Amino acid sequence: MHETATDSNMDVNLREVPRVCDKIAQKEKEGKTFFSFEYFPPKTEAGVENLHARIDRMASLEPLFCDITWGAGGSTATLTMDIATNIQKYQGLDCMMHLTCTNMPAGVAKEALKESKEKGIHNILALRGDPPAGEEWKAAVDGFEHAIDLVKFIRQQYGDYFSITVAGYPEGHPDGFLAGKISYEEELANLKAKVEAGADVIITQMFFDVDLFLGFVKKCRDAGIKVPILPGILPLMNYNGFKRMTGFCKTAVPSELSEALEKVKDDDAAVKDLGIRYGIDMCTKILKSGLCPGIHFYTLNTENTVMAMVDGLGFVSSTEAIRSLPFRQSTLDPRRNERVRPIYWANRFKSYLYRTTNWEKYPEIQWTNGTARMFSDPPKENILNNGDVTPEAAKKLLEHYGELDSIAAVQAMFAKYYSKERANFPWCEKDGLYEQASLMKSQLLWMCKLGLLPINAQARANGVPSSDPVLGWGAKKGLVYQKAYVEFFAPKDQLDALIESAKEYPTVTISALSSKTDMVMSNTMDSATTVTWGIFPNQEILQPWVLDPVSFKAWSDEAFGIWRSLASHYGLDSNSSKTINRIADTYYLVSMLDNDYAQGDVFKVISQSIRN
């Protein structure tokens, strides 16, 4: 008798395992390779914002984890922690935080570990760290002297809570073997001691000589080091940077690489191309060797080169980067297992996370759990998320949207978004048409023309394969379902006509709220209603998107607030501001659902209301 594991639903649960060592073990069990990304804390606030936007995009490639280097001392250290926390919260990637001994009194390291645990970070890269520029390395007063001391301390204090990674040096440590201070064998013994002290994973210093690296891995294995070893790959992106970095780290450069590089050194684009090609070759050779389960990329906070390499390596297709849910899950405790959200915030994730930060528990399978959930107020500042109220931003906004001094101008503004003439839209955090809207573009444009201003929508789906590139999510070989849904602003007379015509469509439920009235409903909707769900082999049902009357009220405050925030960017007495505020005062926010996911058509009600 045997127990056979299939590959049916492993991927989906990866996100739930926070420790890098466990994630690697899962991937090895599935016989799949992976990659990870390293970033460093930017120096400015704008830089941090850009980095998050970049990681957002890179997260879609589904790296196994990412790590953030440690800005030793002071504000940079706090920044490392903040970035790691925000990546787990917003980008939904598990983070590994670097921790170095350089300039670190033991007290600071202890505090950082305590905070990491509190913030739900489960991975530490324990390093001695480089000495400050131009100095010899020395431990801080009362600080840890070697990485191994840090490893021991973490294991002693936190047991198995953290997955601990340590650095490996294929060419020898610049301050050890490379400096002639100890033998290569002694270095291997030191590395083995770090593993024996509790390290789970090794990531190596960057290198360009694959044979040298593979030799290192074999020597590790011979020495009895059994933990996974990830090659650290630094993309070659420009000639001068490469020269500086390899010089500083005393890195061996194979002659075929240096010769090829010298030939193109004055052509930046050709250097980049060479870097990508050479990197892909290196990684292919390493993965083929079967000695390493995945690749670690030193991104240097850049995007294109690394993404081109990941793409070239075919990682995306081999991991079949289908989303595990229609929304990107957070990896921050206690949100890690959150699997249900109201669809109202489908295009405003960050605002949703902000307004639900203080919840003690997040819904895993069902929305309603006996208690109505309380939402914090919407973020007051920067509610538009596309700019703030500085005069420059206001000017930019006016350029974007133009004058909105009549309902017709507002309709045109909406239409430009749905026709993809303009990428930004106040009710969507990210630039570009939201995913589901592109499936119903013509209907949404038609609504704009009618004066019904759509801000959210999803198409009907009756058992679409979970591998569908647009609608699919969740485990393989499942089927996903959607009830057609559209949310829009409408004036009262048009809402009345819609409710009248909905009487002929009993499967349709309309809920509507103005900023000044109670909820209007065409049908009973006492509690939450699932609008998106999936059925998978050998699993319970997932129902990630719901409608919910209580949440709709909280959302409508925000949705109307966006109008007012928009108005505030125009002059107080401007016609645009007056028009926008009139909409905010008199229009209804309408949520329209067709329960018939087999044949329903939520737009029929609109057609009917026009005929009536």
Added chain:
Amino acid sequence: MHETATDSNMDVNLREVPRVCDKIAQKEKEGKTFFSFEYFPPKTEAGVENLHARIDRMASLEPLFCDITWGAGGSTATLTMDIATNIQKYQGLDCMMHLTCTNMPAGVAKEALKESKEKGIHNILALRGDPPAGEEWKAAVDGFEHAIDLVKFIRQQYGDYFSITVAGYPEGHPDGFLAGKISYEEELANLKAKVEAGADVIITQMFFDVDLFLGFVKKCRDAGIKVPILPGILPLMNYNGFKRMTGFCKTAVPSELSEALEKVKDDDAAVKDLGIRYGIDMCTKILKSGLCPGIHFYTLNTENTVMAMVDGLGFVSSTEAIRSLPFRQSTLDPRRNERVRPIYWANRFKSYLYRTTNWEKYPEIQWTNGTARMFSDPPKENILNNGDVTPEAAKKLLEHYGELDSIAAVQAMFAKYYSKERANFPWCEKDGLYEQASLMKSQLLWMCKLGLLPINAQARANGVPSSDPVLGWGAKKGLVYQKAYVEFFAPKDQLDALIESAKEYPTVTISALSSKTDMVMSNTMDSATTVTWGIFPNQEILQPWVLDPVSFKAWSDEAFGIWRSLASHYGLDSNSSKTINRIADTYYLVSMLDNDYAQGDVFKVISQSIRN
């Protein structure tokens, strides 16, 4: 603007409202009438068992609640409490417990109320009670004197926890107006006082004169009594009983009834027919008046007459008594909202309730909730549920099943059940073929022939209307789904062949356990798997039946235990006992699921295993 309530999903939630006053209000809101049943505690244990079996059958008519009269003093009082609790637990009806002042020191009443609350009973019928036979009524030392004292006490001590019902006397109280002690108006004033003291509902003494009753209701309304008034209907079942009862209660009998009755008094069947016809006429007239929301039946613990009346009144079709779930929910706290169970116990509800009695919380939407659920041991005694180990029972069992002294004889025993030649079956608590089995009768019979001994099964269903008479459940206009599932005992070689042939059917998952080995699986099933679910308008998804590896282990102990229990009924050294124990020792319990609910066929794997 208006809020329109539809009738889409009200029925389903009724079970969740425990208080009779709230249940009545919901029915009135829906514009639907209802009925309720009164029972009294039987004198013997066998009588109690019979009563529960009877209520089980009558519960399928979906009465709004039932009530149990109070056996004043001693063991009968405990019995009332036990019966009410068991009805809530097993029959899933909300109970109203009678509480009388007769022979009741205040301490006893207080204790009874405390226990009622602890046991999850939310309804009390507060009565003064009849005096002991042949005596004048008098309050117990330190006891309550009038029903109103009891009402006041309950409200004072328990606030709104209980719904309180009091008695109304359309013809006057036999000890009051009828005895000439007070005027009719004074009695109405007393009734009004009871309502003002906190009564929510009035149920009347039995009567046969509808005009008299309707006059009473109108007088109540005129007097400012606004709570619902339910007519208490006593079915006329036999001549002598009728004479005795109406004499004792001094009930007015309309001349057309007494004349009709005298004509047929010697023909028991004709009396019954008359009773049913007259009862239906009375109820029709009352309901048509619009003055009463429903009918209360004094069943006298009988079944046929009352059921005939309910049927004749068309209650069944008007309430569309479709189950709210595939299993009957318990109304006992904290089980009231339980909506998920492992399908293994689909035919052994009582055993499931027994084995999960001590849980603090029951699953409402999903089975898995981070923790594995612990099952108590199966009920040791009477595990067969169809008889116990007395010599008489053993003899009966032998007659039922005959000798089971070979595998062929056991196969024949299974086949007789699935061919409906025999109604009882050790793995099914109730007599008769379990519901889903009748949909797959020929396949299950075919399995018996092959030596695969089926004990549970459900058919595949891909979006069947929730109103379907066989597979339907839940709110109206929903769709229900089932993954095909069959559970059976099989010898090891046949299991091996099945697992081999399952490789060609990737949607099929086989799990198997023998009494001596670890779980064997053909596929990964890490946690619970939904096998039955329903999608309803404006609701979250319900997934009432699941498979779950942990529960399967607990269930298999019970399923194998049934073999051993069966063996024990035959002589220790008998060939039957040896054959049965050999099966228990060497066979596997096999759970076979086809995840493809659109086109799968779980039996194909079996066909394939024969061809191989």
